[in-house]
Amino acid sequence: xxxxxxxxxxxxxxxxxxxxxxxxxxxxxxxxxxxxxxxxxxxxxxxxxxxxxxxxxxxxxxxxxxxxxxxxxxxxxxxxxxxxxxxxxxxxxxxxxxxxxxxxxxxxxxxxxxxxxxxxxxxxxxxxxxxxxxxxxxxxxxxxxxxxxxxxxxxxxxxxxxxxxxxxxxxxxxxxxxxxxxxxxxxxxxxxxxxxxxxxxxxxxxxxxxxxxxxxxxxxxxxxxxxxxxxxxxxxxxxxxxxxxxxxxxxxxxxxxxxxxxxxx
Amino acid sequence: xxxxxxxxxxxxxxxxxxxxxxxxxxxxxxxxxxxxxxxxxxxxxxxxxxxxxxxxxxxxxxxxxxxxxxxxxxxxxxxxxxxxxxxxxxxxxxxxxxxxxxxxxxxxxxxxxxxxxxxxxxxxxxxxxxxxxxxxxxxxxxxxxxxxxxxxxxxxxx
Numbered sequence: 001x002x003x004x005x006x007x008x009x010x011x012x013x014x015x016x017x018x019x020x021x022x023x024x025x026x027x028x029x030x031x032x033x034x035x036x037x038x039x040x041x042x043x044x045x046x047x048x049x050x051x052x053x054x055x056x057x058x059x060x061x062x063x064x065x066x067x068x069x070x071x072x073x074x075x076x077x078x079x080x081x082x083x084x085x086x087x088x089x090x091x092x093x094x095x096x097x098x099x100x101x102x103x104x105x106x107x108x109x110x111x112x113x114x115x116x117x118x119x120x121x122x123x124x125x126x127x128x129x130x131x132x133x134x135x136x137x138x139x140x141x142x143x144x145x146x147x148x149x150x151x152x153x154x155x156x157x158x159x160x161x162x163x164x165x166x167x168x169x170x171x172x173x174x175x176x177x178x179x180x181x182x183x184x185x186x187x188x189x190x191x192x193x194x195x196x197x198x199x200x201x202x203x204x205x206x207x208x209x210x211x212x213x214x215x216x217x218x219x220x221x222x223x224x225x226x227x228x229x230x231x232x233x234x235x236x237x238x239x240x241x242x243x244x245x246x247x248x249x250x251x252x253x254x255x256x257x258x259x260x261x262x263x264x265x
Numbered sequence: 266x267x268x269x270x271x272x273x274x275x276x277x278x279x280x281x282x283x284x285x286x287x288x289x290x291x292x293x294x295x296x297x298x299x300x301x302x303x304x305x306x307x308x309x310x311x312x313x314x315x316x317x318x319x320x321x322x323x324x325x326x327x328x329x330x331x332x333x334x335x336x337x338x339x340x341x342x343x344x345x346x347x348x349x350x351x352x353x354x355x356x357x358x359x360x361x362x363x364x365x366x367x368x369x370x371x372x373x374x375x376x377x378x379x380x381x382x383x384x385x386x387x388x389x390x391x392x393x394x395x396x397x398x399x400x401x402x403x404x405x406x407x408x409x410x411x412x413x414x415x416x417x418x419x420x421x422x423x
Contacts, residue, residue, distance in 0.1 A: 035309075103324075
């Protein structure tokens with residue numbers, strides 16, 4: 001790990017100021033991706049700004065028809081939250097399937113979505129449940145948040161404060177996990193929401209994406225059979241030692257059908 | 266840049282000078298000479314470095330020492346009391362839950378976090394919980410047996 005200057009600001013404004021003053025600053029949330037990245041010297045920030053002591057970034061609460069999760073809420077907290085389990089069990093179970101217990105004890109929702117790993121689970125929840133992301137500057141619609149491989153709509157120095165998930169009528173997330181890392185080879189969130197059916201896929205492409213043809217088919221008939229014949233193109237899907245693009249395209253269909261069956265059941 | 270950190274480790278207030286980039290596991294092993302916490306993979310995968318920070322099991326190779334400022338840290342050395350092994354340690358010994366022993370401190374610390382949340386886990390729940398702990402010798406069978414026995418002993422069972 002290259003040397004850096006560590007900051008532990010006590011306010012959001014101080015965190016933003018530390019980032020702005022840094023030559024090449026990085027925010028640290030739970031550190032579960034950032035620290036391994038630093039150790040491998042894949043990143044060499046001049047400054048690391050830890051949000052651990054910034055107030056207002058924690059807590060899970062119900063606000064009207066939505067569950068609001070603070071950016072620094074750890075995966076284990078989301079998984080165990082009575083509020084989340086009652087309102088959006090699919091979100092609790094998604095959080096419970098990330099990495100391993102020690103990663104879930106440190107990793108945060110804010111850190112996960114800002115990193116925008118193509119195989120991360122939370123992007124499927126943000127897009128699949130039609131969430132909105134609140135930052136220290138504005139509110140970003142979930143559909144607009146992820147813009148590409150490890151890329152988001154955040155501006156330089158912008159800090160995520162919370163994520164608001166509208167409570168769906170029913171939803172389920174099913175993934176085909178990489179057996180070693182538990183990252184999603186393919187993961188699909190299917191949700192029946194006030195704004196319609198949403199099907200969001202993570203792990204398969206550069207970034208999370210929706211499958212419009214499945215959403216249309218499910219709107220008429222919310223059953224696994226309704227999407228049995230919806231083909232997903234393998235064009236532009238990820239290909240690596242774990243799975244070919246063709247296999248990933250196939251898995252999108254399988255995971256989506258399982259998710260629909262789980263949500264409908 | 267170097268910085269002073271202070272925390273409570275195994276019930277003892279400790280402090281030391283570290284670099285901003287010093288990992289918690291380096292601070293424990295090199296500054297405090299608590300070498301029971303092992304570095305296996307150094308890539309956040311094997312779990313040999315698991316310790317408790319404020320009651321939660323974490324990988325000490327994936328946390329900076331400065332992040333543990335002011336925290337309550339428990340390492341494998343903090344379990345035995347007055348020369349008597351903790352029931353979970355005793356269970357690993359009784360059930361031959363180790364061969365080379367390298368992964369054992371992490372296994373024990375991880376198991377204690379599980380039992381804290383779920384005092385009576387099933388064998389399947391133990392196996393699932395050990396997702397973040399790798400053992401290259403035992404095939405896990407006796408580790409699972411040890412954890413079930415340790416959990417039982419902690420509940421006051423035989």
